[in-house]
Amino acid sequence: MGLPVFARQSLAEAGLNRLVPDSSFRDIEGRLAGYRTGSLFTPPSKEGTVIFPGFDGAAEWGGPAFDPETGLLYVNANEMPWILTMVDAKAPPTASSTVGEAGKVLYASNCMVCHGAGRMGGGNFPSLIGVGRKYSDSQFVSLVSSGRRMMPAFKQLSQGEKEALAAFVLERSAAAKKPFVNVGKKPVDPYYRLPYGATGYNKFLTKEGYPAVAPPWGTLTAIDLGRGVIVWRDTLGDNPEFSAKGIHTGTENYGGPVVTAGGAIVYCGYE
Ligand code: HEC
Structure with missing residues (x-):
């Protein structure tokens, strides 16, 4: 039994960010069409290869937290497309x-x-x-x-x-x-x-500077290691502009969670 997938692993048109105005969406759509896309292991290319969920995407070096009482693993993840040209x-x-x-x-x-x-x-x-x-x-x-x-x-x-x-x-x-x-x-x-x-390390962003991928951009997932299933998953971090409209996108995050004996999760890190 493998671990469940807790971050998207490929980017296609359907996965692009629709929170931006139409002209900006058409821009990222056109750029995506010119890039090389595929799986996690698509090699670099001269036209630019989409690296997704990112150079330091999904789980990264902050590390997850594990609660031995409940068998739950709490893992923070990033979903940011980058272009390697x-x-x-x-x-x-x-x-x-x-x-x-x-x-x-x-x-x-x-x-x-x-x-x-x-x-x-x-x-x-x-x-x-x-x-x-x-x-x-x-x-x-x-x-x-x-x-x-x-x-x-x-x-x-x-x-x-x-x-x-x-x-x-x-x-x-x-x-x-x-x-x-x-x-x-x-x-x-x-x-x-x-x-x-x-x-260089270039993020695939919209004209407004948002990730070109649809949210979530940052998540926290609780995985039951005994059963190999996701128990819950939520966005981690908020973009003030979107959260004011009730849209919770999560943000790029580079820290790690800590879980206490009582089961409280504290996330320490920076965005
Ligand atoms: C592997 C990535 C990498 C490469 C290759 C690299 N650098 Fe850097 N460079 C960095 C990082 C990271 C820093 C910030 C260092 C720190 O935290 O003090 C930096 C800092 C600098 C700074 C100081 C910037 C500042 O505002 O103080 C200069 C100047 C610089 N690099 C020049 C170069 C030159 C010239 C080359 C090629 C010969 C080069 N770097 C190659 C990663 C790199």
């Missing part, structure tokens, strides 16, 4: 590239997957627009070398490559015009020479 990797910078061009190419092959094609960020990854005011070139180079929390270290990049990235990302226009010299050039590990890049 592949692009051909750019050719490596050459001796005739400017620093700015080299930085752009290096950005696409090393940073775009998290910080996005337009450096706007997405998901849990910050936007890099305007970081030129926040970091000096040397602070930037040391951040890229060491990484920070969920940001990996880029020890495989040479000093010249990190400086080219600094000129591009921090928008140093004078430095960007200079010819690219690959100072401290390192042999390229074939591991890093990937044929494709990805344009």
Whole structure:
């Protein structure tokens, strides 16, 4: 006996968000038609593959709560469609590239997957627009070398490559015009020479910024593990605009529940 399914696992037209005006609905409908959709394991594609219930969809790392007295498992879940789009990797910078061009190419092959094609960020990854005011070139180079929390270290990049990235990302226009010299050039590990890049973690949203999928967007489900059935399921979290109209959508949630000996469930987390 398997666990019952507690989150939707594929997105088709019938599952789109109807809470938005008609023109906005037609927009998501048209976009969905251009994407690749299917099951949970549909591979990434150049047209964009719908990842549903999401990169961190359904149950995630907050973990469920279990009550040994009743045998009930309480699990919080997300249902958010994301779009994974592949692009051909750019050719490596050459001796005739400017620093700015080299930085752009290096950005696409090393940073775009998290910080996005337009450096706007997405998901849990910050936007890099305007970081030129926040970091000096040397602070930037040391951040890229060491990484920070969920940001990996880029020890495989040479000093010249990190400086080219600094000129591009921090928008140093004078430095960007200079010819690219690959100072401290390192042999390229074939591991890093990937044929494709990805344009980042992009949610599939309506024009208004709501998930393109019909609610629920976040749920809490009680599953009887002994019988393998769902005992109850409810939305978790509320969108103030819709709840004012009596529509309970649930929200994206990244925490976890706790169940007390008396059977009370406390949800701890953030949306
Ligand atoms: C695997 C995902 C990932 C990749 C790839 C990645 N980053 Fe990041 N980056 C992050 C995360 C997450 C943070 C936030 C770090 C923190 O919490 O302190 C971050 C933070 C940053 C910041 C600081 C932003 C700020 O506002 O303070 C800069 C600058 C940056 N990244 C540049 C880059 C560059 C340049 C590259 C490519 C060489 C890159 N990142 C590749 C995930 C990534």
